[in-house]
Amino acid sequence: MSAADIRGILFDKDGTLIDYDATWxxxxxxxxxxxxxxxxxxxxxxxxxxxxxxxSGAVRADSL
Incomplete structure (x- = not known):
């Protein structure tokens, strides 16, 4: 795979797609x-x- 093959990058900080609490x-x-x-x-x-x-581990919306 090359950079030309990448069509997008998805960020899921709110846990809609992946359960943030269980993973990150x-x-x-x-x-x-x-x-x-x-x-x-x-x-x-x-x-x-x-x-x-x-x-608590909760992350601020403006976090890194």
């Missing part, structure tokens, strides 16, 4: 822990800076 929330937490080298406080801060509530 756990990955967001895992990525934050990885980036924080296992430091739970830093991981929570990274989630917050990225636009996720560090406790």
């Amino acid at each position: 929330r756990p990955l967001n937490r895992e990525a934050a822990m990885f980036a924080a080298a296992g430091d739970p406080e830093l991981a929570l801060r990274l989630l917050e800076v990225a636009g996720a509530d560090p406790h």
Whole structure:
């Protein structure tokens, strides 16, 4: 496949097509822990800076 074969890109941040809570929330937490080298406080801060509530996992509409 080449770039010429791509006809569109679909973003589904509201979970209409894929259940965001079941797929991305756990990955967001895992990525934050990885980036924080296992430091739970830093991981929570990274989630917050990225636009996720560090406790509920809910993501702001204007998040990254």
